Amino acid sequence: MAFPLLLGVNIDHIATLRQARGTLYPDPVQAAFIAEQAGADGITVHLREDKRHIQPRDVLLLKQTLTTRMNLEMAVTEEMLTFACQIQPEHICLVPEKREELTTEGGLDAVQGFKALVEANHRLLGAGCEEVSLFIDADKAQIQAAADIGVAAIELHTGAYADAQTSDQQMQELERLQLGVKYALSLGLKVNAGHGLHYHNVQAIAGIAGLHELNIGHAIIARAVLTGLHEAVATMKALLIQHQAR
Numbered sequence: 001m002a003f004p005l006l007l008g009v010n011i012d013h014i015a016t017l018r019q020a021r022g023t024l025y026p027d028p029v030q031a032a033f034i035a036e037q038a039g040a041d042g043i044t045v046h047l048r049e050d051k052r053h054i055q056p057r058d059v060l061l062l063k064q065t066l067t068t069r070m071n072l073e074m075a076v077t078e079e080m081l082t083f084a085c086q087i088q089p090e091h092i093c094l095v096p097e098k099r100e101e102l103t104t105e106g107g108l109d110a111v112q113g114f115k116a117l118v119e120a121n122h123r124l125l126g127a128g129c130e131e132v133s134l135f136i137d138a139d140k141a142q143i144q145a146a147a148d149i150g151v152a153a154i155e156l157h158t159g160a161y162a163d164a165q166t167s168d169q170q171m172q173e174l175e176r177l178q179l180g181v182k183y184a185l186s187l188g189l190k191v192n193a194g195h196g197l198h199y200h201n202v203q204a205i206a207g208i209a210g211l212h213e214l215n216i217g218h219a220i221i222a223r224a225v226l227t228g229l230h231e232a233v234a235t236m237k238a239l240l241i242q243h244q245a246r
Ligand SMILES: CC(=O)[C@@H](O)[C@H](O)COP(=O)(O)O
Pocket: 010, 012, 013, 045, 046, 048, 073, 095, 102, 103, 104, 135, 194, 195, 217
């Protein structure tokens, strides 16, 4: 085995739960600490333009408290670029964003957005970010464009693989990802992958040779809600009994 495959934990949906009630809890900063203690190699957050989950305050505090590194996912907008240049996360992943989408639907169009992406990469590196990656589909033209843009890394979108309705379709998507990884490596890119990966579909992706890191969020947070539920109910029940009027 060459290098161990790294795990970036996306904590967006801790913030989703907090924002649903406008409370101060659960706090993504605390979640990041627990994820790091459990072995996460990095923490991923997607600061969306509509601020539906992660807030600028979270990014700021995480930057001060993470002991691994931050991977900030963001759209290529002036607001986000200015913010990222101020915060200087170690890693930035440039992603496409549609206001009305439930989650990220496709990869960035690096061919179409070539000039803006060259400028964004240059600006972010100049501000002190260590590495910029592009969130793209496993498509040869997109991978070639990423290499020509000059980013150090790409993250291949595994959404189509995760959402495949039949095993044939899933196998096709897996092969597309395998070829994509191979091609990107031949161009000298670092290759990450993620989106929609869970406890039953991650195995084949983890088996692709040459991958550097997987970013996984929703499935981990969803599992944590259930695995932590027993303790949470028992603690509340104990509180009621302890404080009940006698
Ligand atoms: C870019 C990507 O694949 C995802 O990490 C994205 O951040 C998901 O966004 P949501 O967390 O809003 O679903």
